[in-house]
Amino acid sequence: MNQSRVENLLQDLNLINSANYEMVQSVRKMVLGLGADVSEEVKYGGILFSATNSFCGVFAYSTHISLEFSEGATLSDKYSVLEGKGKFRRHIKCLQMDEIQNKHLLHYLKLAYQHQKSQQT
Template identity: 35%
Template sequence: MKKSENEGVQLFLDEIKLIDSDKSTTLIEIRDIILNAFPKTKERVMYGGLVFFLNDEMFSGLFLNKHHVTLEFSNGYLMEDPKKVLEGKGKYRRHLKILTTEDILNKEVSFFVKQAV
């Protein structure tokens, strides 16, 4: 796990390890995918999860839920989704529900992250 420059984010990451180690592993793997795809990404704790910004514009967020991790995309409605795995019917946002670390590959998280900006 890459340590965050943002103290609040690092505290959040440390706390979720204590609360739910399985979901924290999943969240941290997805976070690493985002940060590797967009190295200049800034992250903050907002809305009860982590949100990601590039050029001061929010493009994605990661949130812990009782049974899964949600990966949200601010402009998900623009994304290619040939396997129809994105969820949500809002005007702009779409999300992936990640139940296990295997879902990171099965739902092609990297494919969607690369489209997020």
């Protein structure tokens, strides 16, 4: 059932903003490729990804997408692209497709996934 909600959200996004749709799909492919245990669900207006617990989410806005990390404050910010000042959360904004590579999203996704896996007892 979650998959149909994800597909519906993606279809709506494609109709509203095809550039953001392409970016969300690209990020989604990276996250789902992290491990067979990664699942996705629609929540808070975006797609949350979990492997036991939620570790990140991707959200589309009118001018950009945002990759948000539940415990982003614990991640090493090697490339100085994490935004936010809260106690836990951090995010990376992408306004265009090339920023997915330029801002090293896969690097941060791997860190968040590995951090979440290390928290399992």
